Amino acid sequence: MISLAGRDILHTWGKFVFTGIGLGLLIGVTLVMAGVYRGMVDDAMVLLDNSGADLWVVQKDTQGPYAESSSLYDDTWRGIAAMPGVASATDITYLTMQVRATNHGEPRDVRAMVVGIAPDGPGSAGWPPYLVAGRQITRSHYEAVADIASGFKLGDTLQIRRNRYTVVGLTRRMVSSNGDPMVFIPLKDAQQAQFLKDNEAILQQRRRTAENPAFNRPGVPGLLDAVIASQSTNNYVNAVLVRIKPGYTADEVAAPIRRWKRLTVFTRAQMQNILVNKLIATASRQIGMFMVILAIVSAAIVAFIIYTLTMDKIREIAVLKLIGTRNRTIAAMIMQQALALGLIGFAVGKITATFAAPLFPKFVLLMPGDSIAGFFAVMVICALASVVAIRMALKVDPAEAIGG
Amino acid sequence: MAAQGIRIEGLKKRYGSGDTAVDALKGVDMEVAPGEVVGLVGPSGSGKSTLLKCLGAVIDPSAGRMTLGDAVIYDQGWKARDLRALRRDKIGFVFQAPYLIPFLDVTDNVALLPMLAGVPNAEARKRALELLTALDVQHRAKAMPSQLSGGEQQRVAIARGLVNRPPVILADEPTAPLDSKRAMAVIRILNDMAKKYETAIIVVTHDEKILPTFKRIYHIRDGVTHEEAGEGRGFD
Ligand SMILES: Nc1ncnc2c1ncn2[C@@H]1O[C@H](COP(=O)(O)OP(=O)(O)OP(=O)(O)O)[C@@H](O)[C@H]1O
Numbered sequence: 001m002i003s004l005a006g007r008d009i010l011h012t013w014g015k016f017v018f019t020g021i022g023l024g025l026l027i028g029v030t031l032v033m034a035g036v037y038r039g040m041v042d043d044a045m046v047l048l049d050n051s052g053a054d055l056w057v058v059q060k061d062t063q064g065p066y067a068e069s070s071s072l073y074d075d076t077w078r079g080i081a082a083m084p085g086v087a088s089a090t091d092i093t094y095l096t097m098q099v100r101a102t103n104h105g106e107p108r109d110v111r112a113m114v115v116g117i118a119p120d121g122p123g124s125a126g127w128p129p130y131l132v133a134g135r136q137i138t139r140s141h142y143e144a145v146a147d148i149a150s151g152f153k154l155g156d157t158l159q160i161r162r163n164r165y166t167v168v169g170l171t172r173r174m175v176s177s178n179g180d181p182m183v184f185i186p187l188k189d190a191q192q193a194q195f196l197k198d199n200e201a202i203l204q205q206r207r208r209t210a211e212n213p214a215f216n217r218p219g220v221p222g223l224l225d226a227v228i229a230s231q232s233t234n235n236y237v238n239a240v241l242v243r244i245k246p247g248y249t250a251d252e253v254a255a256p257i258r259r260w261k262r263l264t265v266f267t268r269a270q271m272q273n274i275l276v277n278k279l280i281a282t283a284s285r286q287i288g289m290f291m292v293i294l295a296i297v298s299a300a301i302v303a304f305i306i307y308t309l310t311m312d313k314i315r316e317i318a319v320l321k322l323i324g325t326r327n328r329t330i331a332a333m334i335m336q337q338a339l340a341l342g343l344i345g346f347a348v349g350k351i352t353a354t355f356a357a358p359l360f361p362k363f364v365l366l367m368p369g370d371s372i373a374g375f376f377a378v379m380v381i382c383a384l385a386s387v388v389a390i391r392m393a394l395k396v397d398p399a400e401a402i403g404g
Numbered sequence: 405m406a407a408q409g410i411r412i413e414g415l416k417k418r419y420g421s422g423d424t425a426v427d428a429l430k431g432v433d434m435e436v437a438p439g440e441v442v443g444l445v446g447p448s449g450s451g452k453s454t455l456l457k458c459l460g461a462v463i464d465p466s467a468g469r470m471t472l473g474d475a476v477i478y479d480q481g482w483k484a485r486d487l488r489a490l491r492r493d494k495i496g497f498v499f500q501a502p503y504l505i506p507f508l509d510v511t512d513n514v515a516l517l518p519m520l521a522g523v524p525n526a527e528a529r530k531r532a533l534e535l536l537t538a539l540d541v542q543h544r545a546k547a548m549p550s551q552l553s554g555g556e557q558q559r560v561a562i563a564r565g566l567v568n569r570p571p572v573i574l575a576d577e578p579t580a581p582l583d584s585k586r587a588m589a590v591i592r593i594l595n596d597m598a599k600k601y602e603t604a605i606i607v608v609t610h611d612e613k614i615l616p617t618f619k620r621i622y623h624i625r626d627g628v629t630h631e632e633a634g635e636g637r638g639f640d
């Protein structure tokens with residue numbers, strides 16, 4: 001027996017190829033969407049991995065530092081470091097903002113997550129674990145290490161609030177859960193950047209404090225100065241990253257910190273839950289909706305084209321039935337054509353997605369497992385889409401071939 | 405007459421029921437021997453197509469008995485089980501329009517029938533080529549139907565009707581689109597094939613040109629047949 005579907009496809013290959021390409025572009029978009037979601041999850045995982053922490057200690061009853069804002073006194077770490085099972089406790093600040101590179105012709109703004117890292121040296125929690133160029137921060141002020149995705153180069157000058165920083169090192173795959181590249185600067189600088197007010201505001205605040213008789217008492221010299229000094233120093237951080245000693249479990253170490261320090265502590269698993277299930281949940285539902293729509297559109301296209309191709313063959317189908325072709329053979333012919341269309345579409349889609357993925361601004365992670373699932377989804381959709389055409393073909397009366 | 409060929413006794417066909425019922429066939433008797441070609445003529449609405457559809461096993465008669473080759477198809481309400489296989493093995497169809505499958509080449513259009521019956525591709529193509537040679541279109545064996553002339557297409561269609569060596573061929577206006585020379589050629593081919601393969605052939609026709617070639621002609625009027633002797637003049 002010959003393949004009726006195959007022969008028909010060869011005979012009308014133009015229609016098949018062009019429909020296949022159209023379908024393929026849709027499938028490509030769908031695969032990229034799945035890749036965007038995977039990229040978001042991966043960014044979150046990388047964020048957690050590269051922070052080098054086992055526990056995240058944040059302000060009580062917040063889901064900081066990534067999903068909600070959190071602030072702690074910057075000496076909180078001392079108490080935590082003394083708790084049982086704690087190997088190290090390190091302050092860290094995170095601030096997402098526009099960072100401006102100023103030395104290369106036109107000033108260039110990049111949305112980045114500025115990370116303030118404690119001066120504990122490379123290898124400690126919060127520091128970029130590896131560099132692709134340059135060196136780690138060695139001075140306590142005005143040096144920066146940037147993620148290569150920011151586009152900054154070694155030696156670039158970055159403007160963060162009022163201060164300028166020199167890029168001394170470049171790292172990679174250090175991104176926020178939004179996919180923004182990270183820029184690491186010393187903790188003190190970062191605290192300033194996050195909490196320091198501009199000159200005008202400071203003057204205003206000083207004036208108001210001075211006008212408040214409670215602070216500016218004639219008989220108490222030095223009180224006003226002390227109050228103003230305390231107002232203008234910032235001693236907050238967003239979180240304390242904790243590493244635990246070997247032999248302890250995360251929960252074992254976290255429990256006493258929660259109890260005695262009255263702080264919220266997240267383990268790696270809980271943090272992952274917050275990032276993946278809460279922070280990017282809406283985005284992933286959004287992507288899911290798009291994928292459903294794309295699947296419906298693809299199904300409609302396949303159904304429509306297979307239906308028209310079958311309509312064009314009604315006469316031939318009547319003749320095939322008259323000369324004794326089984327219904328099964330005719331149904332198989334139509335179904336195989338739909339599957340062939342899906343095959344062409346998937347191949348085109350996979351190629352499109354592979355070449356298009358690097359062009360997207362956010363990280364797109366194409367997982368082989370998703371491709372395989374996508375392939376089966378396409379095949380199932382095509383098979384279902386051919387049902388309408390098959391039903392019509394089976395209703396064709398062989399008597400029609402004889403005519404009136 | 406032997407149990408071969410076509411044998412119809414008291415065949416009736418009623419379309420619909422009640423007030424709107426139409427009695428298209430009111431008792432048709434017909435016999436065509438193996439190797440014989442008979443004409444079937446009648447005015448519009450007389451029941452020709454209905455008779456052909458009953459014979460072609462695509463509609464069920466309401467009453468009567470019908471035998472094709474050695475197979476009883478209908479007998480007073482009883483009917484053969486696998487009409488589809490019966491159509492494939494016992495009946496060759498030739499239509500007014502050739503109705504070739506546009507996506508198969510000439511050889512496979514003909515070879516498809518034995519293939520459907522489970523004959524291996526190579527053997528099926530060999531049989532097809534044999535018939536195409538007998539019908540003198542073997543030089544177009546690799547062409548697609550759309551590349552053939554009308555006459556060539558009709559010969560390919562005849563080859564398709566014959567390829568499974570059915571005991572019966574039903575031809576519905578096979579010469580209508582052809583000029584008289586080509587029409588004669590088709591009738592000659594049908595007669596040759598009938599002799600060569602012991603096939604019983606019914607040709608439904610309005611075509612004045614070919615009527616004189618039949619030895620026997622069935623006239624059908626208001627669902628009833630009358631047999632007449634034809635001129636049986638031959639084909640030149
Ligand atoms: N499916 C049907 N339902 C009801 N009546 C039908 C049906 N098919 C045919 N008829 C009627 O049966 C009668 C015979 O029709 P048939 O098609 O057999 O005629 P015919 O001899 O082939 O005519 P023509 O030469 O015009 O093709 C006509 O009166 C027709 O209206």
Ligand SMILES: [Mg+2]
Pocket residue numbers: 403404452453454
């Ligand atoms: Mg008719």
